[in-house]
Amino acid sequence: MTDFTAYEVKKLLSITAAQPRLLSLKNHFSTSTPAMSQNNNADFKLDKLFDVKGKVALITGGGSGIGLMATQALAVNGAKVYIVGRTEEKLERVAEVYGKDIAGEIIPIAADISKKDEIKKLVEHIKSREKCLCILFNNAGISINTQQTEAKSAEEMSANLFDDENETFEMWTDTYRTNVPQLYFMTTAFLPLLQAAHQHNDNFSGTVINNSSISGIVKTSQHHFAYNASKAAAIHLTSMLANEITQNGLRIRVNSVAPGVFPSEMTASESDDKQKSHIPREKYAEKVPASRPGEDRDMANAILFLATNQYLNGQTVAVDGGYILSAGSGP
Template identity: 65%
Template sequence: MSAQTSNDHFKLENLFGVKGKVALVTGGGSGIGLMATQALAKNGAKVYITGRTSEKLDRVAELYNKNIEGQIIPLTADVTDKDSIRKLVKELESKEKVLNILINNAGVSSATQDTDQKTPKDLQKALFDDPSSSMEEWDKTYRTNVVHCFFTTTAFLPLLQKGTDAERAWSSTVINISSISGIVKASQHHFQYNASKAATIHLTKMLAHEIASSGLKIRINNIAPGVFPSEMTASESDDKQKSTLPKEKFEGKVPAGRPGKDEDMAATVLFTATNQYLNGQTIVVDGGYVLSTGSV
């Protein structure tokens, strides 16, 4: 190999290129899912986005399909329903021969609870008797945040493996979006959500192990974000499907002194999707929050 050829390997398009790749992003209509969609589509990937609300998906395609190298294509689906996932697989198979990148981003928050009580009786009332702390609430949170990652990943294994087989030096990849809430020891006032994100992180490890043990060349990793603007953290989005968070709220609380930006997530998605030596890992992108709090 010549020195020039060696240098060429270090071009950005060779290190982080996704041009021509086929991707699927669940919950791609807003928040982190939309950030991931834009990062991939702007750089040449054909990105299918799913969600339960067709209007939201269509709005993303209308707004963000302009002046990009790739393409954004809406597909309505409910990834908490197994039959809907099966239908989604068939629909994608009818359009594409391969799937190179799957991002399991769809997620929900959960009701908050008062964890600051100091007596056994008061803590029991806050955690057990609270009507919002129901088994149905736990089921709903786990079904969306954990179970969807398992069933969507396993349903697309054949198409993902075809993506690996079709291209030399590329292995298809699954990226689960977890959270630093699944890493820290504090409940942050929502046990259901934090426990579900911890489960997502461990599910990623198990899937990575079992898929590799089966001889399949599909990489499974997860991104654990800190606070990024989304409908979950900001409670709403604007007419461009974007949410905002005030910077001053995070000064002194996070070493970065701000919430995450779209570009922070985009860079993380491109790195995780393209690094062929990354498998079974959790990529924490939180502005230094976990480091500074020592709350692991």
């Protein structure tokens, strides 16, 4: 039997005690995973890459347009989707038409998200039914007034823009109120439920998607200064929220989608009996490099990407058929 000195015994005990800590550090900093050490082809299947099955989502303005496109994209692929708006009839119609024979659910809730009390009630309602909120799509928005911006003189331009009786401080305030503050108040109100998404869904961070617009990126006013200014604010607000949430160590991602021209009640002025809007393809044949307006599946692709990509945070994804390329972006 080998005899050890007191020094050698102390050294052996020290090494033995350190082994669990060294193993823990190795596992923490290791760049390899079990999936990387073997054939992981299954992880590249579409149902894995864009998996929203069983996820809980809430979409504002889900009764038509881009909100409805997002609702279908998520619900058809297995998510439980709460759609929120002020017109209960529209929401009920969406659930009736698009909620049948799908993997997920569409659940309508009438609420006015321009009021903090209503948002608080909405949070409590979701909290009473769900353990968490996985996906929040802040989609509701408005555009009130358009203007003639082209002019041949300073006098004509001033008359077009300043003397327009529909262009008022109240109109600017109403546009901003709908398009910007609701993103802030909805996101901050739902933070606890969004954070809980990570606890109840392995390797899935709660995610917020703000519907901004390429109108907040391009340098042209597109004949509506107030709308474009509000959408630029929405994009910057997205960045600030993403930063502050990350700085506080929360597992919540915040991004925005910036659509180009898509059919909606805002761009087409109306919806049909199935809550869908239509824009003639030829109308944008010369205005967009893609030679057409956006289609439902174009937006559905983007929403699924934003919702499921766990490495995307603080970004604005433009889905515009190349419109920004032709119009040019601002600073």
